[in-house]
Amino acid sequence: AQSVTQLGSHVSVSEGALVLLRCNYSSSVPPYLFWYVQYPNQGLQLLLKYTSAATLVKGINGFEAEFKKSETSFHLTKPSAHMSDAAEYFCAVSLTGGGNKLTFGTGTQLKVEL
Amino acid sequence: DADVTQTPRNRITKTGKRIMLECSQTKGHDRMYWYRQDPGLGLRLIYYSFDVKDINKGEISDGYSVSRQAQAKFSLSLESAIPNQTALYFCATSDPGLAGGYTQYFGPGTRLTVL
Numbered sequence: 001a002q003s004v005t006q007l008g009s010h011v012s013v014s015e016g017a018l019v020l021l022r023c024n025y026s027s028s029v030p031p032y033l034f035w036y037v038q039y040p041n042q043g044l045q046l047l048l049k050y051t052s053a054a055t056l057v058k059g060i061n062g063f064e065a066e067f068k069k070s071e072t073s074f075h076l077t078k079p080s081a082h083m084s085d086a087a088e089y090f091c092a093v094s095l096t097g098g099g100n101k102l103t104f105g106t107g108t109q110l111k112v113e114l
Numbered sequence: 115d116a117d118v119t120q121t122p123r124n125r126i127t128k129t130g131k132r133i134m135l136e137c138s139q140t141k142g143h144d145r146m147y148w149y150r151q152d153p154g155l156g157l158r159l160i161y162y163s164f165d166v167k168d169i170n171k172g173e174i175s176d177g178y179s180v181s182r183q184a185q186a187k188f189s190l191s192l193e194s195a196i197p198n199q200t201a202l203y204f205c206a207t208s209d210p211g212l213a214g215g216y217t218q219y220f221g222p223g224t225r226l227t228v229l
Contacts, residue, residue, distance in 0.1 A: 009154065034217070043118075043204060043220035044157075090156060094216065101172070102147075102218060104156040 002027040002093045006105035014113050019078040021108050023091030026072065033074040034092040034102065035065055044090065050074060061085070086112045117141045118221035120205050126227045127195050135190045135224050137205030145209075146188040147218065148180060151202040163188055195228045202226075
């Protein structure tokens with residue numbers, strides 16, 4: 001079975017500051033890992049995904065995430081926050097060969113302040 | 115035009131009523147999913163379907179049923195709605211992608227309130 005833990009249900013940063021959203025996973029086999037973003041009153045949009053091709057994954061809107069097997073982590077970062085980044089972010093895991101059922105974390109609400 | 119559409123977008127109903135949420139997709143994907151989202155709990159899988167003849171229960175299927183009418187349509191039914199089914203419901207589709215790791219594409223959601 002796989003699981004995902006997102007540390008911090010709410011994160012607040014200043015505009016221009018580093019964004020760091022934490023995600024740790026548990027998986028018995030090599031995982032696929034995803035970050036999704038949800039803007040208010042919208043569905044989920046894929047930011048980026050890890051499929052074992054490269055450990056540093058670049059996504060849309062300047063976000064990137066690094067897969068660290070030794071730490072079972074897949075933290076999401078962005079060097080400089082913008083007001084438009086305010087949203088809820090979800091980390092998710094699926095198993096290779098597992099029929100691609102996604103298991104989601106509980107989400108992190110990002111607030112960006114002036 | 116949106117690739118994954120959900121109807122209705124908002125619905126208020128009463129306890130005991132039967133309600134159907136509909137999902138349509140134009141992406142040509144075989145795999146479709148229904149999730150519910152509750153504050154602080156993330157998204158949880160209700161049902162999923164790998165093709166028209168293959169429907170599977172997710173982690174929270176009790177109180178729900180589904181119908182896959184065609185490759186493009188996947189409906190979720192609440193036979194007798196109860197207040198704790200008040201939530202935001204999402205439909206999703208997926209494809210294998212060039213690098214593997216099926217990416218899921220989400221509809222805009224249906225906000226359901228059961229009084």
